[in-house]
Amino acid sequence: MTHDAPHLDTTTAHPARRYNYWLGGKDNFAADRASADAIERVFPHIRTAARENRAFLQRAVRILIAAGVRQFLDIGTGLPTADNTHEVAQQLAPDARVVYVDNDPLVMVHARALLTSSPEGRTAYIEADLREPARILGHPQLAGTLDLSKPVALMLVATLHFLSDDQQPYTAVKQLVDRLVPGSYLAATHATTDFLDAQTQAALVAQNNDIIARDREQFTRFFTGLDLVEPGVEVITNWRPDPGVTMPPPEHVSMYGALARIPGITKPGDSR
Template sequence: MGSEQGTDQRGGPELDPTRPHPARRYNYWLGGKDNFQADRDAGDAIAGVFPHIRTAARENRAFMQRAVRHLAREAGIRQFLDIGTGLPTADNVHDVAQGIAPESRIVYVDNDPLVLSHARALLTSSDEGATAYIDADVREPRKILADPAVRDTLDWSRPIALQLVAIMHFVEDHEDPYGIVSQLVSALPAGSYLVLSHATFDPLDPETIAAMNAINEGIKPRFSPRTLAEVTPFFNGLELLDPGIVSVSDWRPEPGPRPTAAEATGYGAVARIP
């Protein structure tokens, strides 16, 4: 086993099984077992008005894996900062990256205590590479960037891929989502990359949107899907890779049939930081 940086448990929130959490709800939609009844109830409520939610979850994860694969193979990226990691499943970032380049180094960031309790599965690394996990919220970019595990695991003189996959739609407008992304991006070396996916209601019919908004009123953290015009500013000043900001299903897809934009309900893109 490769390097295992110490798991940071300072100030982590207590586990409350009575309140749904996005990471556990996502785990449920992906068919995982690391969730509670509150997560399943919330997940089922959303599935009741949007039956394609499990497809959307799978497509989002597949986008992440394709993006990591591209960056590792084609762009030579060997370092990944994955914020909003979620619960460990098959083919996590380090599995994909180190499968291509064993020397890859990965730092995972999440704020769910259950993810923290399973972090050891995320800390499995090749002998040549390294992995680390810290407990932090994307709304705390300064804390993330200053964390010793982040500073020590990653070489900040070399390019880093910042992964914000299905996380920024849990940051509301008043919490300055664009400022958060800008602060994280501006800290990265030139030649780094931003990988971002974001939920959207753009392709949905008005009835489904109304039903989703009604459910959203009772969800914490509040879910903030954004339009293409609202997702685009996350990439301001960056060099978008082809095919740009598209449905996650349409970003450099594998051959064969794939879900429609209305089934995937998410935008995804990869951009280079000049």
Template sequence: MSTDSSDVAARLDMTRPHPARRYDYWLGGKDNFQADRDAAEAIAAVFPHIRTAARENRAFMQRAVRHLAAEAGIRQFLDIGTGLPTADNVHDVAQRIAPESRIVYVDNDPLVLVHARALLNSSPEGATAYIDADARHPERILADPALRSTLDFSQPIALLMVAVLHFVEDHEDPWAVVRHLVDALPDGSYLVLSHATFDPLDAETIAAMDAVNKNIRPLFSPRPFADVARFFEGLDVLEPGIVSVSDWRPQPGPRPTPAEATGYGAVARTS
């Protein structure tokens, strides 16, 4: 992993919002700039539940990793669209259960690269690595030496694409991206995926969100259930299926409604 300061500085545009930094802001983090905060607040003005949605998506990821590590025996994780380091990242959750777990993180935000050392704080028994790459280019991720030196492709791997594919537009074919990655995984691997949706929202909220979205880049592309289900074609989707992220194997007690969480989540196994 290279963290050349001149390269990072050249790529770090503080005037343009980035999804990872906006997400960090909604989660209460401090690794964001005014442009990120302005975009985040513009969305929150028309959808006040956005912070709840961000927290619920994060909690879904943590429950999914916990299940795969504790119940399915998975010891390898490839997390694409990692975001800025915060409490209970993938390696924190997995290595708490199985210290020998190995994790590769992938993101394209130069600020995530700056803070990647926090993602590389592995247990002595396991390993972590970071790849500076874009989810739109799966072939580059799969060809990166850090991936092959950290993960053993003769053993099952959990691929995480959590809250990232709604930033890949239809013309960029996010379904082909997922297929490319899943096809490269060993048998018995898993896909953990969450995706924003407007399905549970009323027409007025959708119109307001669409109006805000026109002025924010990268374009935000929430998708209906049928389009999200396409990511899981040919895979064995675990119970309870493709559901609101809040409803995927939740902890006991009250939880947000699908209209507050505004995201589908599921875990599926390859053959």
């Protein structure tokens, strides 16, 4: 992609706008809705999965704040809805800092307008792609917002499954993680067909959407060399659910999630 004048392509479905549609938002176009509806016909629980993915993000951010993390790099931001990363973080720690990254110009327009920081903290926005880790890490907006000598939480929520193996997602994640100091974290979720029957799996493949499902072992590979936080790799609804909340069954969400810490002598509280 080029990085000069942003080009908004409304004729091709974009994951962020499709996700917005599933969450009940209005920032989407006909192509996004058509793609979303086609997936929903094959997997009728997709809106539940979208909501539960969002809930995982919010739980993970609360846990990270409690662990002392105050810096977040959120790649694959998506269009703003309620309780974004910085809103959850800054409600608990007003000095938290967040850099949002997305490759959709519409996301960036809305993010700059709506994702306003607390006075004590800071938010910044980079139009880039997960496949461009060097561009993200070298971007002046990142350098002006986050201190990479202190722990950072790398958020890859519902992002990795848009990269096929030939786009080297494992390499991209490793390049990002390698720039983070001990005491940093990786939080991620990923679509899977592990819980779906053979007929639904075949229908999703035939639908030929842009989501690359991976199994539990393939998802776990993203955390190689990191210390998984309990309960480890789990379907997102079983990953530290809020007390008293009845969660949908795994086959209704079909997404794994996990949080892992970069090992070393630095403690999470050092990010203060």
